[in-house]
Amino acid sequence: MVARAGRPRIALVDQTVESVNASPTTGQSVLAKVALIAFLALLVPDFRESHAAEPACDETKVQLRWANGRSSFNVELADDAESRARGLMHREALAPFSAMLFVYPTPRKARFWMKDTLIPLDVLFFDHRGVLKMVHGNAQPFSLETFDGGEGIQYVLEINAGMSRDLGIPVGSELRHPSIDSPDAAWPCR
Numbered sequence: 001m002v003a004r005a006g007r008p009r010i011a012l013v014d015q016t017v018e019s020v021n022a023s024p025t026t027g028q029s030v031l032a033k034v035a036l037i038a039f040l041a042l043l044v045p046d047f048r049e050s051h052a053a054e055p056a057c058d059e060t061k062v063q064l065r066w067a068n069g070r071s072s073f074n075v076e077l078a079d080d081a082e083s084r085a086r087g088l089m090h091r092e093a094l095a096p097f098s099a100m101l102f103v104y105p106t107p108r109k110a111r112f113w114m115k116d117t118l119i120p121l122d123v124l125f126f127d128h129r130g131v132l133k134m135v136h137g138n139a140q141p142f143s144l145e146t147f148d149g150g151e152g153i154q155y156v157l158e159i160n161a162g163m164s165r166d167l168g169i170p171v172g173s174e175l176r177h178p179s180i181d182s183p184d185a186a187w188p189c190r
């Protein structure tokens with residue numbers, strides 16, 4: 001450094017500028033790294049969410065996920081012939097984000113009706129992998145009309161009428177619950 005009389009500060013600033021300009025690996029590389037990090041952050045805006053731990057599987061909850069969303073419901077299981085036959089009959093209400101999950105031992109053509117059911121429901125039909133195949137929206141109380149989700153249904157989820165539409169749950173959504181124990185489950189509990 002060449003000291004200039006009466007202006008040592010300027011000389012120091014001059015030297016710093018000269019050092020940065022002379023050594024691109026110092027100042028420029030820091031700026032390049034910051035720019036790269038900012039660019040990568042723009043490419044992956046949901047990095048934290050995409051690397052967040054999956055919620056734990058729990059017998060008392062079902063989880064649904066689809067391309068643009070997720071939801072979970074407190075759930076009652078109907079996993080034997082008697083509880084499946086009774087379902088939500090004679091219930092006066094179903095709390096928000098509550099559901100009943102019907103679990104069949106093997107895939108089948110699952111047929112439903114609303115006889116003796118007091119509340120309107122959305123009925124969601126899932127295959128053995130837990131993939132949503134059909135939604136019967138707004139099933140009306142006391143209706144004797146039967147409806148089914150097609151062949152190969154092993155899980156049926158009943159939720160309050162309008163919830164599937166309001167949440168935007170599309171066919172192809174994936175269901176997660178400990179009852180879905182298929183080795184090729186779409187969204188397995190681990």
